Amino acid sequence: TQLLEQSPQFLSIQEGENLTVYCNxxxxxxxxxxxxxxxxxxxxxxxxxxxxxxxxxLKRLTFQFGxxxxxxxxxxxxxxxGDTGLYLCAGAGSGxxxxxxxxxxxxxxxx
Amino acid sequence: NAGVTQTPKFQVLKxxxxxxxxxxxxxxxxxxxxxxxxxxxxxxxxxxSASEGTxxxxxxxxxxxxxxxxxxxxxxxxxxxxxxxxxVYFCASxxxxxxxxxxxxxxxxxxx
Numbered sequence: 215t216q217l218l219e220q221s222p223q224f225l226s227i228q229e230g231e232n233l234t235v236y237c238n239x240x241x242x243x244x245x246x247x248x249x250x251x252x253x254x255x256x257x258x259x260x261x262x263x264x265x266x267x268x269x270x271x272l273k274r275l276t277f278q279f280g281x282x283x284x285x286x287x288x289x290x291x292x293x294x295x296g297d298t299g300l301y302l303c304a305g306a307g308s309g310x311x312x313x314x315x316x317x318x319x320x321x322x323x324x325x
Numbered sequence: 326n327a328g329v330t331q332t333p334k335f336q337v338l339k340x341x342x343x344x345x346x347x348x349x350x351x352x353x354x355x356x357x358x359x360x361x362x363x364x365x366x367x368x369x370x371x372x373x374s375a376s377e378g379t380x381x382x383x384x385x386x387x388x389x390x391x392x393x394x395x396x397x398x399x400x401x402x403x404x405x406x407x408x409x410x411x412x413v414y415f416c417a418s419x420x421x422x423x424x425x426x427x428x429x430x431x432x433x434x435x436x437x
Binding site for chain 1: 431
């Protein structure tokens, strides 16, 4: 069974601070997604990365896929209260066609 | 554009009761999924359907059954609810496997 561990599990920061969330596994993934989920809603896709070492930027969010495709990180620059939510990574293994979700990082950005 | 619609949004069951969670998508997607979400455990896949007419077990299928009624609809049935099935259930769909999944708003189920 492929497992995806996210750290930290909880993060509370002040508006304007930077932060990094990590998603780690001992397994290799063919692709990895990051989702954000707000209370009472389903997750919404932020980005998909497929190539080892790939970096994608979405405004103040920077996503990186590890060279070995076993890990990923999400960096937020100058966090804002609107960034508050649950961040989930999800990896698809080679030869499978379903994503396994990570344990989640709950972020709270205080104004 | 409704996307993925789940019903009901909230449900309380007594232990041993049965119920069916309904899910429909209007995006003409081939693949549909049922997940459960519990605190500290992210989303765990219960069952999925890669295409109309096929269903497969996910990580935590015990105690559940599914039906892919047609391309639009994918239902999840609890035959005899147990307190361990208290959770938030999400249905999702995607165009093909390994592409963006679109989620419904979830069903919060409590089994007492």
